[in-house]
Structures are given as structure tokens and as C-alpha cells.
Amino acid sequence: MSRRKLRVAVTSLADFSCKTGNLESSGVAGPTAQEGIRAHQRIQKAKDVAHEVRLKTLVETDDYLLTLNGRVDLLDEKTHTISEIKTNYVPVDIVSDAQRSLHWAQVKLYAYCYWRELSAEKKEGRDSLKLELIYINLRDNTETILVESCVWSEIESFALQAINRYLEWQDLVWTSQQATISTAKAIAFPHAAFRAGQRDMAAAIFRSSRDKQTLLCEAPTGTGKTISALFPVVKSIAEKQVKQVLYLTAKTSGRASAMNSIQRLTQQGLKVSSVVIRSKSLSCFCSTGACERNDEGVCPMTLGFFDRLPAARAEAFSEGVIDASLIDEIAWQHQLCPFEFSLQMLPWVSITVCDYNYIYDPLVRLG
Numbered sequence: 001m002s003r004r005k006l007r008v009a010v011t012s013l014a015d016f017s018c019k020t021g022n023l024e025s026s027g028v029a030g031p032t033a034q035e036g037i038r039a040h041q042r043i044q045k046a047k048d049v050a051h052e053v054r055l056k057t058l059v060e061t062d063d064y065l066l067t068l069n070g071r072v073d074l075l076d077e078k079t080h081t082i083s084e085i086k087t088n089y090v091p092v093d094i095v096s097d098a099q100r101s102l103h104w105a106q107v108k109l110y111a112y113c114y115w116r117e118l119s120a121e122k123k124e125g126r127d128s129l130k131l132e133l134i135y136i137n138l139r140d141n142t143e144t145i146l147v148e149s150c151v152w153s154e155i156e157s158f159a160l161q162a163i164n165r166y167l168e169w170q171d172l173v174w175t176s177q178q179a180t181i182s183t184a185k186a187i188a189f190p191h192a193a194f195r196a197g198q199r200d201m202a203a204a205i206f207r208s209s210r211d212k213q214t215l216l217c218e219a220p221t222g223t224g225k226t227i228s229a230l231f232p233v234v235k236s237i238a239e240k241q242v243k244q245v246l247y248l249t250a251k252t253s254g255r256a257s258a259m260n261s262i263q264r265l266t267q268q269g270l271k272v273s274s275v276v277i278r279s280k281s282l283s284c285f286c287s288t289g290a291c292e293r294n295d296e297g298v299c300p301m302t303l304g305f306f307d308r309l310p311a312a313r314a315e316a317f318s319e320g321v322i323d324a325s326l327i328d329e330i331a332w333q334h335q336l337c338p339f340e341f342s343l344q345m346l347p348w349v350s351i352t353v354c355d356y357n358y359i360y361d362p363l364v365r366l367g
Contacts, residue, residue, distance in 0.1 A: 009069060013109060013162055015102070017161075024096060030089060044074065054070075077122065083131075083133075084134065090137065092146075100146075111129050130147065130148075132146065180273070181238050183269050191227070195222075195223060195224050201229075202231055203232070245351045250356055255278070255355075258353045263323075275345040277339075277358060301335055316341075
């Protein structure tokens with residue numbers, strides 16, 4: 001069997017495989033993109049080294065050809081120094097250990113890309129690299145540089161652990177996707193017959209999905225719009241026309257109807273991954289009274305969130321259809337915020353059911 005090809009950015013790999021510690025509130029807004037760009041340009045101009053350097057390396061395993069790539073802020077090939085610039089509005093000692101650890105992970109992954117592709121001549125028999133984190137506090141215009149010296153074996157070990165975690169997860173996702181494609185091809189409409197208008201609606205949705213067109217449907221109450229929408233998009237997944245589906249609804253009853261339709265399709269033999277995302281006020285344990293914030297106003301379900309997330313994520317994904325009760329059950333078992341836990345599942349499932357505002361409201365939109 002041929003090896004599967006994947007591409008992943010350094011920041012994405014670090015975010016998936018290396019994030020640890022607490023789930024942190026966004027709190028006060030950080031620097032804007034333009035402020036960050038200007039700060040980066042100011043530091044890059046002051047340093048007489050290459051900047052915004054694109055790095056790429058190919059990692060081969062038995063099953064994958066993984067291209068790891070990214071663009072590092074500063075690179076000094078003379079001293080083998082890899083530097084990342086981070087801008088914020090707070091002193092460096094306010095940056096959490098978890099956030100700093102994630103930043104170091106990014107630098108190490110850039111170093112891995114750099115050193116693997118460097119010629120033996122340029123390595124000149126050296127086996128260590130200098131890593132830097134440059135924190136810029138835009139509030140008082142101060143600069144703090146943190147430095148680490150790492151030997152290649154440390155960097156390689158760290159990177160391969162991160163890559164292996166990512167590829168193990170990709171194996172689960174790929175297996176799930178293949179099961180969805182094969183079973184979706186075989187399933188029939190889950191009712192004995194189409195109601196009036198259902199077949200036309202389903203066919204129109206399938207065609208618009210295939211042709212990447214926008215479609216507006218209007219149908220009276222009782223038509224069976226939910227299954228008429230979900231059945232054709234599942235068939236679209238089977239035909240590899242789409243990979244992920246968002247089903248948006250305005251009411252709790254609409255979410256329940258969608259999840260019930262997905263369950264009905266699974267009873268017909270469909271194997272699919274799906275998740276429902278509720279509002280934070282309806283799902284968080286602090287809101288429902290299942291737990292209480294501490295004296296500092298911090299929810300205990302956010303402490304160590306990313307340390308416990310991988311096990312919970314794998315458990316939920318293995319269940320396939322992740323409805324509200326399952327989210328709550330697994331989140332409570334692993335002591336995770338159920339709302340944030342459901343958001344962590346969103347990138348990986350085939351079908352997501354959520355409210356309109358998570359797409360259209362700029363304050364809470366998912367992406």
C-alpha cells in the first residue's frame with residue numbers, strides 16, 4: 001500500500017502535540033495583527049540575520065510521507081541560532097508556563113526542520129543549536145530574550161515524539177473517514193418512502209454539494225427537511241465531494257432533530273464521526289451547578305485541561321456520534337470543561353451540529 005501524504009505546519013503540530021497545562025481565558029485582547037507585524041519588522045530590521053525564512057523537511061514512516069513546514073522569524077546560520085518573536089501587552093514573567101512551553105515547542109520544531117536539511121559541510125561537526133524566544137511587551141516597549149542551547153539528539157527526540165503523536169491521531173481520523181466513505185455508499189434513505197418534496201430537495205442539495213454551488217431551499221413544516229439535508233451530504237462524503245459538514249440550527253430542538261437523524265443513519269449502518277456544540281451557558285459545569293469556581297474565579301475543569309485532553313479526545317472519537325450526553329459524560333470523567341472539549345473535537349469529525357451564531361456572529365464564530 002502506498003504511503004499517505006500529509007502536510008502540517010510547525011504551529012499546527014505544536015498546537016496539537018505539545019500543548020499542555022491549563023485552558024486559559026483569552027482575557028484582555030492582545031496585539032492586533034498589524035501591531036505584531038510592525039514589532040516583528042522592527043526586531044528583524046535590527047538583527048543582521050535572515051528573517052521570515054521558510055523551512056521544510058520530509059519525514060518518512062512506514063505509512064506516511066509527512067511534510068513539516070513553517071516560516072521562522074529569525075535564522076542565523078553562522079551561529080545556528082533559531083529565534084521566534086512573540087508580542088504581547090504583559091511582562092514576560094506574566095506569560096504562563098504552558099504558553100511559554102508551547103512557544104519553545106515551536107522553536108524546537110523549526111530547529112528540527114532546519115538541522116535536518118542542513119548540509120554536513122555547514123554543520124561543521126557541531127551538534128548543538130541556539131534557540132531563542134524574543135518577547136516584546138508592546139505596552140512598555142521592552143524586549144526580553146530567553147535562550148536555550150540544545151544538542152541535536154534532544155531536538156530530534158522532541159520532534160519525533162510530537163510527530164508520532166500527530167500521526168497516531170491521523171491514523172484514527174483516516175480510519176474513521178474510510179469507514180464513513182464505505183458505509184455511506186451503501187446506506188439507503190432511512191424511511192420507507194420519500195415524502196412529497198423530499199426527493200427533490202435531497203437531489204438538489206447533492207448536486208449543489210457536487211458542483212460547489214450555493215442552494216436556498218424552502219419547504220413547509222412536516223416535509224422532513226433535516227433528513228433531506230443530511231442524507232445527501234452524507235452521500236457527498238461518500239463520493240469525496242466534501243470532507244466535513246456543518247449543520248446549523250437556531251434552536252435546541254433543531255440540534256436534537258439533527259442528532260436524531262444522524263443516529264437514524266447509523267442504525268442503517270453508517271459509521272460516522274459527529275459532534276454537537278451547545279452554548280457555553282448551557283453546557284459548562286459551572287453554569288449547570290455541577291462544579292464551582294475557586295476563590296480566584298477559575299473553573300477547576302480548566303486546570304490541567306490540555307494534560308487530560310488527549311485521552312478524552314481519543315475516547316470520544318472512538319464513539320463516533322458524540323451527542324450532548326456523551327460530551328458531558330466523558331468531560332466529567334476526565335474533568336474537562338464540556339464546552340471547550342466539544343470545540344476540540346470539531347476539527348476532526350465529519351459532521352458538526354451547532355447554532356447559527358457560531359458561524360455568523362463575529363464575537364463567537366468558530367473560524
